[in-house]
Amino acid sequence: MAQGYSSxxxxxxxxxxxxxxxALRVADLLVQRGETLATAESCTGGWIAKLLTDIAGSSxxxxxxxxxxxxxxxxxxxxxxxxTLDRHGAVSRETAIEMVAxxxxxxxxxxxxxxxxxxxxxxxxxxxxxxxxxxxxxxRGSDALVEGFRFxxxxxxxxxxxxxxxxxxxxxxxxx
Amino acid sequence: MAQGYSSxxxxxxxxxxxxxxxALRVADLLVQRGETLATAESCTGGWIAKLLTDIAGSSxxxxxxxxxxxxxxxxxxxxxxxxTLDRHGAVSRETAIEMVAxxxxxxxxxxxxxxxxxxxxxxxxxxxxxxxxxxxxxxRGSDALVEGFRFxxxxxxxxxxxxxxxxxxxxxxxxx
Numbered sequence: 001m002a003q004g005y006s007s008x009x010x011x012x013x014x015x016x017x018x019x020x021x022x023a024l025r026v027a028d029l030l031v032q033r034g035e036t037l038a039t040a041e042s043c044t045g046g047w048i049a050k051l052l053t054d055i056a057g058s059s060x061x062x063x064x065x066x067x068x069x070x071x072x073x074x075x076x077x078x079x080x081x082x083x084t085l086d087r088h089g090a091v092s093r094e095t096a097i098e099m100v101a102x103x104x105x106x107x108x109x110x111x112x113x114x115x116x117x118x119x120x121x122x123x124x125x126x127x128x129x130x131x132x133x134x135x136x137x138x139x140r141g142s143d144a145l146v147e148g149f150r151f152x153x154x155x156x157x158x159x160x161x162x163x164x165x166x167x168x169x170x171x172x173x174x175x176x
Numbered sequence: 177m178a179q180g181y182s183s184x185x186x187x188x189x190x191x192x193x194x195x196x197x198x199a200l201r202v203a204d205l206l207v208q209r210g211e212t213l214a215t216a217e218s219c220t221g222g223w224i225a226k227l228l229t230d231i232a233g234s235s236x237x238x239x240x241x242x243x244x245x246x247x248x249x250x251x252x253x254x255x256x257x258x259x260t261l262d263r264h265g266a267v268s269r270e271t272a273i274e275m276v277a278x279x280x281x282x283x284x285x286x287x288x289x290x291x292x293x294x295x296x297x298x299x300x301x302x303x304x305x306x307x308x309x310x311x312x313x314x315x316r317g318s319d320a321l322v323e324g325f326r327f328x329x330x331x332x333x334x335x336x337x338x339x340x341x342x343x344x345x346x347x348x349x350x351x352x
Contacts, residue, residue: 039222039243045229046215046222049243053221056297056331058245064253065243067215067225073240073283077253107249121232155232 014157014164022167023051029174030061030111037170038107039065040078040099042090043117043133047163063109068099078102078114091116093134097144100136111173113137113166117149119158133162137169145173190333190340198343199227205350206237206287213346214283215241216254216275218266219293219309223339239285244275254278254290267292269310273320276312287349289313289342293325295334309338313345321349 012018030037039049049065052058066077071090074080079102080095088094099114117133124130131151138144147169151161188194206213215225225241228234242253247266250256255278256271264270275290293309300306307327314320323345327337 041222043229044226045234045238046217046225046241046243047229049222050220050226053219053223053243053245054332054335058221059299062221062245064245064249065222066253067222067229067241067243069229069235069238069240077240077242077282106253123235156230159230 010161010164013168014160019051019160019163019167020054022164022171023055026052026167026170026174027055027058027061029171031057033174035110035174036061036063038063038103038109038112040103040112040114041065041067042069042074042099042115043119044115044159044162044166045069047159048113048115048166051163051167063107066103066106074099074116078106089128091118091128091132091134093146093148096134096136096146100138100144100146104138104140110140111138111170113170115162115166117151117158117162119155119162121155131158133158133165135162135166135169137166137173139173145169186337186340189344190336195227195336195339195343196230198340198347199231202228202343202346202350203231203234203237205347207233209350211286211350212237212239214239214279214285214288215342216279216288216290217241217243218245218250218275218291219295220291220335220338220342221245223335224289224291224342227339227343239283242279242282250275250292254282265304267294267304267308267310269322269324272310272312272322276314276320276322280314280316286316287314287346289346291338291342293327293334293338295331295338297331307334309334309341311338311342311345313342313349315349321345 296306
């Protein structure tokens, strides 16, 4: 699990401008490659989709997304197993993997990204404090990439860092 | 169809602060009434869900949402009829009504809101210029409310006014 940190570069990446730039980078790569993207968001609650659809012409490569805030929606909409939620919790590597696979299936895109985390201020536990976030990325036909984070800061900061990391990961999956 | 306009009050309502205040008002009312909300967003692309989940504790009353950017997702995820899309288009009173009914069904909440519109800069036609937006609101067991708008301004302005109008309508449906 990578630790959240705040170097000057990181802070810049998480500014409104930094997030917009990252979304543009994703857009350029998807257009170049003729590929499509879907999102499945829990703790960011639609922010990643919002950033992507801020971009004119995004309908060419953004299919849509799910904001699955409740556990029951994670199951119904994305097919996350109830055993997975019971055993590992909604904020876990396992749930992130099932969410991103579910998004690929449900939205029928080439690439998907899924995020689940504890944005706070409540909901944290000793094992999973506020700022715990899991992100999954998957390209159809490949295994999911998944990464865990412990971000510092308040609800806004955690959500902001999550969106930045999610976009950064999409770029990574598109350029590797 | 109501016309978009920009009085000083309107501009304030559409500022970041205005949108956050409107989302807080929605949150307070839902908490008071013990009711739950779902969103179905096309042109706002997740912005409404993002505004609602900016609020700490939103998991108590926000179930989740769909960002159905493509027509096929409007059908698959929300059950919008292909005949409706063919006959009236994705940006129409009829599609907004089917989207909000689909969101209520799919997300199993007391209240739902759905938006579909042309944010621009492309996609406008003579009949449906950029800024044409339809919003539907529905309380389970009641008929949908639906309203059409012609908002002025660029993509950001259209999306911003759409989010503000959607939140304003949720307040209306919760207080009538």
